[in-house]
Amino acid sequence: MTGISLSTCSIEELDSKPHSDEYRQRIITAKKQLGEKVMILGHHYQRDSIIEHADETGDSFLLARKAADSDAEIIIFCGVHFMAESADILTNDNQIVLMPNIRAGCSMADMADLPDVEACWNELLANSNLLDPATREDAELPAESGSSYLVPVTYMNSSADLKAFVGHHGGIVCTSSNAAGVLEWALERAGENGKVLFFPDQHLGRNTALAMGYNNDDLAVWNPMMEPDWQSLNAAKFVLWHGYCSVHQRFTVDQINDLRDAHPGALIIAHPECDRTVVDAADASGSTEMIRRYVEEAPSGSVIGVGTEIHLVKRLDAQYSDKEVICLDPGVCPCSTMYMIHPAFLAELLENLIEGKIVNQIVVPPQIADDAILALNRMLSIIA
Protein backbone atom coordinates (compact mmCIF):
# COMPACT_ATOMS: atom_id res chain seq x y z
CA MET A 1 0.00 0.00 0.00
CA THR A 2 1.55 3.34 -1.02
CA GLY A 3 1.23 6.38 1.24
CA ILE A 4 0.12 9.75 -0.07
CA SER A 5 2.54 12.64 0.53
CA LEU A 6 -0.04 14.97 2.09
CA SER A 7 -0.81 12.39 4.78
CA THR A 8 2.02 13.80 6.87
CA CYS A 9 0.15 17.14 7.16
CA SER A 10 -2.24 17.65 10.05
CA ILE A 11 -5.85 18.54 9.28
CA GLU A 12 -5.39 21.78 11.25
CA GLU A 13 -2.45 22.74 9.01
CA LEU A 14 -4.52 22.06 5.89
CA ASP A 15 -7.56 23.91 7.26
CA SER A 16 -5.44 26.92 8.12
CA LYS A 17 -4.33 27.36 4.49
CA PRO A 18 -6.73 29.37 2.36
CA HIS A 19 -6.67 26.96 -0.58
CA SER A 20 -10.25 25.72 -0.58
CA ASP A 21 -11.03 27.11 -4.05
CA GLU A 22 -7.84 25.64 -5.44
CA TYR A 23 -8.66 22.16 -4.02
CA ARG A 24 -12.20 22.43 -5.33
CA GLN A 25 -11.04 23.26 -8.87
CA ARG A 26 -8.41 20.50 -8.83
CA ILE A 27 -11.03 17.93 -7.76
CA ILE A 28 -13.53 19.07 -10.41
CA THR A 29 -10.89 18.99 -13.16
CA ALA A 30 -9.43 15.62 -12.20
CA LYS A 31 -12.84 14.01 -11.69
CA LYS A 32 -13.98 15.18 -15.12
CA GLN A 33 -10.86 13.72 -16.71
CA LEU A 34 -11.36 10.35 -14.98
CA GLY A 35 -15.04 10.18 -15.95
CA GLU A 36 -17.15 7.14 -15.17
CA LYS A 37 -14.12 5.09 -14.26
CA VAL A 38 -14.31 6.61 -10.78
CA MET A 39 -17.18 6.84 -8.32
CA ILE A 40 -16.90 9.02 -5.20
CA LEU A 41 -18.96 8.00 -2.17
CA GLY A 42 -19.57 10.48 0.66
CA HIS A 43 -20.83 9.50 4.10
CA HIS A 44 -23.42 11.84 5.66
CA TYR A 45 -20.88 12.94 8.29
CA GLN A 46 -18.40 14.30 5.76
CA ARG A 47 -17.79 18.04 5.42
CA ASP A 48 -19.66 19.94 2.66
CA SER A 49 -16.47 20.50 0.66
CA ILE A 50 -16.31 16.71 0.19
CA ILE A 51 -20.04 16.03 -0.18
CA GLU A 52 -20.31 18.42 -3.13
CA HIS A 53 -18.06 16.07 -5.15
CA ALA A 54 -19.78 12.83 -4.11
CA ASP A 55 -21.66 10.81 -6.76
CA GLU A 56 -23.61 9.13 -3.95
CA THR A 57 -24.20 10.07 -0.31
CA GLY A 58 -25.62 7.94 2.46
CA ASP A 59 -24.89 5.91 5.58
CA SER A 60 -22.24 3.18 5.68
CA PHE A 61 -24.48 0.37 4.54
CA LEU A 62 -26.21 2.28 1.76
CA LEU A 63 -22.82 3.37 0.41
CA ALA A 64 -21.42 -0.18 0.51
CA ARG A 65 -24.42 -1.30 -1.55
CA LYS A 66 -23.95 1.59 -3.98
CA ALA A 67 -20.34 0.49 -4.40
CA ALA A 68 -21.41 -3.12 -5.02
CA ASP A 69 -24.06 -2.06 -7.56
CA SER A 70 -21.68 0.25 -9.42
CA ASP A 71 -19.76 -0.51 -12.61
CA ALA A 72 -17.03 2.01 -11.71
CA GLU A 73 -13.56 0.50 -11.68
CA ILE A 74 -12.40 2.72 -8.85
CA ILE A 75 -14.47 3.50 -5.76
CA ILE A 76 -13.23 6.40 -3.66
CA PHE A 77 -14.72 6.09 -0.19
CA CYS A 78 -14.96 9.37 1.71
CA GLY A 79 -15.75 7.91 5.10
CA VAL A 80 -13.84 5.87 7.67
CA HIS A 81 -11.77 2.72 7.35
CA PHE A 82 -14.37 0.04 8.22
CA MET A 83 -16.72 1.46 5.58
CA ALA A 84 -14.09 1.18 2.85
CA GLU A 85 -13.36 -2.39 3.98
CA SER A 86 -17.06 -3.32 3.65
CA ALA A 87 -17.11 -1.77 0.17
CA ASP A 88 -14.03 -3.80 -0.80
CA ILE A 89 -15.70 -6.99 0.47
CA LEU A 90 -18.94 -6.34 -1.44
CA THR A 91 -17.40 -5.16 -4.74
CA ASN A 92 -16.13 -7.53 -7.42
CA ASP A 93 -12.52 -8.46 -8.16
CA ASN A 94 -12.29 -5.96 -11.01
CA GLN A 95 -13.05 -3.00 -8.74
CA ILE A 96 -10.71 -1.32 -6.29
CA VAL A 97 -11.54 0.80 -3.24
CA LEU A 98 -9.41 3.79 -2.21
CA MET A 99 -9.59 6.29 0.65
CA PRO A 100 -8.41 9.91 0.42
CA ASN A 101 -6.81 9.60 3.87
CA ILE A 102 -6.01 6.14 5.12
CA ARG A 103 -5.67 7.40 8.71
CA ALA A 104 -9.43 8.02 8.99
CA GLY A 105 -10.47 5.25 11.38
CA CYS A 106 -13.35 4.99 13.87
CA SER A 107 -12.77 5.13 17.62
CA MET A 108 -15.79 2.91 18.27
CA ALA A 109 -14.65 0.21 15.83
CA ASP A 110 -11.22 0.31 17.51
CA MET A 111 -12.80 -0.54 20.88
CA ALA A 112 -13.27 -4.19 19.91
CA ASP A 113 -10.35 -6.09 18.42
CA LEU A 114 -10.23 -9.71 17.38
CA PRO A 115 -8.04 -11.10 20.23
CA ASP A 116 -10.27 -9.46 22.89
CA VAL A 117 -13.48 -10.66 21.21
CA GLU A 118 -12.09 -14.19 20.85
CA ALA A 119 -11.13 -14.20 24.55
CA CYS A 120 -14.65 -13.07 25.51
CA TRP A 121 -16.19 -15.67 23.21
CA ASN A 122 -14.11 -18.50 24.68
CA GLU A 123 -14.89 -17.45 28.27
CA LEU A 124 -18.63 -17.20 27.61
CA LEU A 125 -18.66 -20.68 26.06
CA ALA A 126 -16.47 -22.15 28.81
CA ASN A 127 -18.73 -20.76 31.57
CA SER A 128 -22.05 -21.89 30.10
CA ASN A 129 -23.75 -24.79 28.34
CA LEU A 130 -23.96 -22.76 25.16
CA LEU A 131 -22.68 -24.16 21.88
CA ASP A 132 -20.72 -22.49 19.10
CA PRO A 133 -22.99 -22.19 15.99
CA ALA A 134 -19.89 -23.05 13.88
CA THR A 135 -20.39 -26.64 15.08
CA ARG A 136 -23.81 -26.83 13.37
CA GLU A 137 -24.31 -28.31 9.96
CA ASP A 138 -26.33 -25.29 8.87
CA ALA A 139 -25.89 -22.25 11.12
CA GLU A 140 -28.50 -20.37 9.10
CA LEU A 141 -31.43 -22.49 10.24
CA PRO A 142 -33.28 -21.73 13.51
CA ALA A 143 -31.85 -23.63 16.51
CA GLU A 144 -33.00 -27.23 16.99
CA SER A 145 -35.37 -27.67 19.93
CA GLY A 146 -33.42 -28.16 23.19
CA SER A 147 -30.16 -26.68 21.80
CA SER A 148 -28.76 -23.35 22.95
CA TYR A 149 -26.14 -21.35 21.05
CA LEU A 150 -24.09 -18.22 21.51
CA VAL A 151 -24.71 -16.15 18.36
CA PRO A 152 -22.33 -13.26 17.55
CA VAL A 153 -23.70 -10.05 16.05
CA THR A 154 -21.45 -7.21 14.97
CA TYR A 155 -22.41 -3.68 14.09
CA MET A 156 -21.34 -2.53 10.63
CA ASN A 157 -18.94 -0.24 12.53
CA SER A 158 -16.34 -2.94 13.09
CA SER A 159 -13.20 -4.15 11.37
CA ALA A 160 -13.31 -6.75 8.58
CA ASP A 161 -11.67 -9.42 10.77
CA LEU A 162 -14.51 -9.12 13.29
CA LYS A 163 -17.07 -9.47 10.52
CA ALA A 164 -15.16 -12.57 9.43
CA PHE A 165 -15.20 -13.92 13.01
CA VAL A 166 -18.97 -13.43 13.09
CA GLY A 167 -19.42 -15.05 9.67
CA HIS A 168 -17.35 -18.07 10.69
CA HIS A 169 -19.32 -18.53 13.93
CA GLY A 170 -22.77 -18.46 12.34
CA GLY A 171 -23.46 -14.81 13.18
CA ILE A 172 -24.58 -11.72 11.34
CA VAL A 173 -23.84 -8.03 10.75
CA CYS A 174 -26.33 -5.27 11.60
CA THR A 175 -26.69 -1.56 10.88
CA SER A 176 -28.48 1.04 12.97
CA SER A 177 -31.50 0.79 10.66
CA ASN A 178 -31.98 -3.00 10.76
CA ALA A 179 -30.70 -3.94 14.25
CA ALA A 180 -34.10 -5.17 15.53
CA GLY A 181 -34.64 -7.53 12.58
CA VAL A 182 -31.08 -8.80 12.89
CA LEU A 183 -31.47 -9.47 16.63
CA GLU A 184 -34.71 -11.41 15.95
CA TRP A 185 -32.78 -13.53 13.44
CA ALA A 186 -29.95 -14.11 15.93
CA LEU A 187 -32.31 -15.05 18.78
CA GLU A 188 -34.04 -17.62 16.58
CA ARG A 189 -30.62 -19.18 15.84
CA ALA A 190 -29.62 -18.99 19.53
CA GLY A 191 -32.59 -21.07 20.69
CA GLU A 192 -34.83 -20.59 23.74
CA ASN A 193 -31.98 -20.51 26.28
CA GLY A 194 -29.33 -19.16 23.95
CA LYS A 195 -27.60 -15.78 24.00
CA VAL A 196 -26.45 -13.05 21.65
CA LEU A 197 -22.98 -11.47 21.91
CA PHE A 198 -23.29 -7.98 20.43
CA PHE A 199 -20.32 -5.72 19.61
CA PRO A 200 -18.86 -3.13 19.56
CA ASP A 201 -21.56 -0.54 20.44
CA GLN A 202 -23.29 -1.24 23.74
CA HIS A 203 -25.80 1.60 23.18
CA LEU A 204 -27.15 0.31 19.87
CA GLY A 205 -27.45 -3.16 21.43
CA ARG A 206 -29.19 -1.85 24.56
CA ASN A 207 -31.54 0.56 22.77
CA THR A 208 -32.57 -2.11 20.28
CA ALA A 209 -33.14 -4.88 22.85
CA LEU A 210 -35.18 -2.59 25.13
CA ALA A 211 -37.26 -1.38 22.18
CA MET A 212 -37.96 -5.06 21.37
CA GLY A 213 -39.50 -5.51 24.84
CA TYR A 214 -36.54 -6.94 26.78
CA ASN A 215 -35.58 -5.31 30.07
CA ASN A 216 -32.34 -4.31 31.76
CA ASP A 217 -32.04 -7.71 33.50
CA ASP A 218 -31.77 -9.30 30.05
CA LEU A 219 -28.65 -7.23 29.33
CA ALA A 220 -25.10 -7.54 30.63
CA VAL A 221 -21.98 -5.63 29.59
CA TRP A 222 -18.66 -7.27 28.76
CA ASN A 223 -15.74 -4.97 29.52
CA PRO A 224 -12.43 -6.60 28.55
CA MET A 225 -10.65 -4.37 31.12
CA MET A 226 -12.73 -5.67 34.05
CA GLU A 227 -13.41 -8.94 35.83
CA PRO A 228 -16.56 -10.55 34.37
CA ASP A 229 -19.71 -10.31 36.49
CA TRP A 230 -20.83 -13.91 35.93
CA GLN A 231 -24.12 -13.51 37.77
CA SER A 232 -25.41 -10.89 35.33
CA LEU A 233 -23.67 -12.49 32.33
CA ASN A 234 -25.28 -15.87 33.04
CA ALA A 235 -28.73 -14.30 33.47
CA ALA A 236 -28.50 -12.11 30.36
CA LYS A 237 -30.00 -12.78 26.95
CA PHE A 238 -27.73 -10.16 25.37
CA VAL A 239 -24.06 -9.65 26.21
CA LEU A 240 -23.10 -6.15 25.06
CA TRP A 241 -19.51 -5.14 24.35
CA HIS A 242 -18.36 -2.08 26.28
CA GLY A 243 -17.95 0.12 23.18
CA TYR A 244 -19.42 3.52 22.37
CA CYS A 245 -19.24 6.35 19.86
CA SER A 246 -17.37 9.38 21.19
CA VAL A 247 -19.63 11.69 19.16
CA HIS A 248 -23.03 10.27 20.16
CA GLN A 249 -21.94 9.77 23.77
CA ARG A 250 -21.89 13.59 24.13
CA PHE A 251 -25.66 14.02 23.90
CA THR A 252 -27.56 14.37 27.19
CA VAL A 253 -31.10 14.65 28.53
CA ASP A 254 -30.25 18.15 29.85
CA GLN A 255 -29.56 19.27 26.27
CA ILE A 256 -32.99 17.95 25.22
CA ASN A 257 -34.68 19.75 28.14
CA ASP A 258 -32.86 23.01 27.32
CA LEU A 259 -33.89 22.78 23.69
CA ARG A 260 -37.52 22.11 24.61
CA ASP A 261 -37.47 25.08 27.02
CA ALA A 262 -36.09 27.34 24.30
CA HIS A 263 -38.40 25.95 21.58
CA PRO A 264 -41.65 24.60 23.05
CA GLY A 265 -43.10 21.97 20.71
CA ALA A 266 -39.70 21.11 19.22
CA LEU A 267 -39.37 17.59 17.82
CA ILE A 268 -36.37 15.59 19.02
CA ILE A 269 -34.70 12.68 17.24
CA ALA A 270 -31.59 10.86 18.51
CA HIS A 271 -29.32 8.31 16.87
CA PRO A 272 -29.46 4.87 18.60
CA GLU A 273 -25.72 5.16 19.39
CA CYS A 274 -26.81 7.70 22.06
CA ASP A 275 -27.21 6.72 25.69
CA ARG A 276 -30.53 5.05 26.64
CA THR A 277 -31.66 8.06 28.70
CA VAL A 278 -31.32 10.31 25.63
CA VAL A 279 -33.19 7.91 23.34
CA ASP A 280 -35.94 7.61 25.99
CA ALA A 281 -36.30 11.37 26.27
CA ALA A 282 -36.39 11.91 22.48
CA ASP A 283 -39.56 11.72 20.35
CA ALA A 284 -37.88 9.34 17.93
CA SER A 285 -34.67 7.45 17.37
CA GLY A 286 -33.13 6.20 14.15
CA SER A 287 -30.16 5.81 11.84
CA THR A 288 -28.76 8.70 9.81
CA GLU A 289 -31.05 7.77 6.91
CA MET A 290 -34.06 7.74 9.27
CA ILE A 291 -33.02 11.09 10.72
CA ARG A 292 -32.89 12.51 7.20
CA ARG A 293 -36.40 11.18 6.46
CA TYR A 294 -37.74 12.42 9.83
CA VAL A 295 -36.61 15.96 9.02
CA GLU A 296 -37.95 15.69 5.46
CA GLU A 297 -41.37 14.55 6.69
CA ALA A 298 -41.71 16.99 9.61
CA PRO A 299 -44.30 19.74 9.02
CA SER A 300 -43.06 23.01 7.59
CA GLY A 301 -42.11 25.43 10.40
CA SER A 302 -40.98 22.64 12.75
CA VAL A 303 -38.02 23.05 15.04
CA ILE A 304 -36.16 19.74 15.15
CA GLY A 305 -33.42 18.92 17.64
CA VAL A 306 -31.11 16.20 16.36
CA GLY A 307 -28.65 14.04 18.29
CA THR A 308 -26.08 13.16 15.67
CA GLU A 309 -22.94 14.46 13.96
CA ILE A 310 -22.86 18.20 13.25
CA HIS A 311 -22.13 18.08 9.51
CA LEU A 312 -25.31 16.14 8.82
CA VAL A 313 -27.34 18.41 11.11
CA LYS A 314 -26.08 21.60 9.44
CA ARG A 315 -26.67 20.16 5.97
CA LEU A 316 -30.25 19.18 6.85
CA ASP A 317 -30.85 22.67 8.22
CA ALA A 318 -29.61 24.23 4.97
CA GLN A 319 -31.53 21.74 2.81
CA TYR A 320 -34.90 22.20 4.57
CA SER A 321 -35.00 25.96 4.86
CA ASP A 322 -38.68 25.93 5.93
CA LYS A 323 -37.62 24.09 9.14
CA GLU A 324 -35.08 24.82 11.85
CA VAL A 325 -32.76 21.87 12.42
CA ILE A 326 -30.56 22.21 15.51
CA CYS A 327 -27.86 19.98 16.96
CA LEU A 328 -28.70 18.94 20.54
CA ASP A 329 -25.15 19.74 21.60
CA PRO A 330 -24.69 23.52 21.50
CA GLY A 331 -20.90 22.97 21.25
CA VAL A 332 -19.78 21.77 17.84
CA CYS A 333 -19.30 18.00 17.79
CA PRO A 334 -17.78 16.80 14.54
CA CYS A 335 -16.56 13.24 14.23
CA SER A 336 -12.81 13.89 14.33
CA THR A 337 -11.98 10.85 12.21
CA MET A 338 -14.56 11.63 9.49
CA TYR A 339 -13.04 15.11 9.47
CA MET A 340 -9.70 13.62 8.43
CA ILE A 341 -11.00 13.36 4.87
CA HIS A 342 -9.84 16.75 3.62
CA PRO A 343 -10.39 18.04 0.05
CA ALA A 344 -6.59 18.34 -0.30
CA PHE A 345 -6.32 14.54 0.03
CA LEU A 346 -9.14 13.94 -2.42
CA ALA A 347 -7.52 16.27 -4.99
CA GLU A 348 -4.16 14.53 -4.64
CA LEU A 349 -5.72 11.04 -4.82
CA LEU A 350 -7.54 11.89 -8.08
CA GLU A 351 -4.43 13.48 -9.61
CA ASN A 352 -2.41 10.40 -8.72
CA LEU A 353 -4.98 8.28 -10.55
CA ILE A 354 -4.58 10.44 -13.66
CA GLU A 355 -0.85 9.71 -13.49
CA GLY A 356 -1.64 6.01 -13.17
CA LYS A 357 -0.67 5.82 -9.48
CA ILE A 358 -2.91 3.83 -7.13
CA VAL A 359 -2.51 5.01 -3.54
CA ASN A 360 -4.37 4.30 -0.29
CA GLN A 361 -6.03 1.15 -1.59
CA ILE A 362 -8.06 -0.82 0.94
CA VAL A 363 -7.56 -4.55 0.42
CA VAL A 364 -9.31 -7.09 2.63
CA PRO A 365 -7.41 -10.41 2.39
CA PRO A 366 -9.51 -13.11 0.64
CA GLN A 367 -9.63 -15.49 3.65
CA ILE A 368 -11.12 -12.63 5.77
CA ALA A 369 -13.41 -11.41 2.98
CA ASP A 370 -14.81 -14.94 2.40
CA ASP A 371 -15.99 -15.27 6.03
CA ALA A 372 -17.05 -11.62 6.36
CA ILE A 373 -19.29 -11.88 3.32
CA LEU A 374 -21.20 -14.74 4.97
CA ALA A 375 -22.18 -12.40 7.81
CA LEU A 376 -23.00 -9.55 5.41
CA ASN A 377 -25.08 -11.79 3.15
CA ARG A 378 -27.07 -13.10 6.13
CA MET A 379 -27.97 -9.50 6.88
CA LEU A 380 -28.87 -8.85 3.25
CA SER A 381 -31.06 -11.95 3.17
CA ILE A 382 -33.26 -10.73 6.00
CA ILE A 383 -33.77 -7.20 4.74
CA ALA A 384 -34.34 -8.05 1.09
Ligand code: SF4
Ligand atom coordinates in the same frame (compact mmCIF):
# COMPACT_ATOMS: atom_id res chain seq x y z
S1 SF4 B 1 -19.49 9.11 14.39
FE1 SF4 B 1 -18.83 7.63 15.95
S2 SF4 B 1 -19.24 5.60 15.07
FE2 SF4 B 1 -19.32 7.11 13.38
S3 SF4 B 1 -17.24 7.11 12.51
FE3 SF4 B 1 -17.30 8.75 14.05
S4 SF4 B 1 -16.56 7.75 15.96
FE4 SF4 B 1 -17.10 6.10 14.52
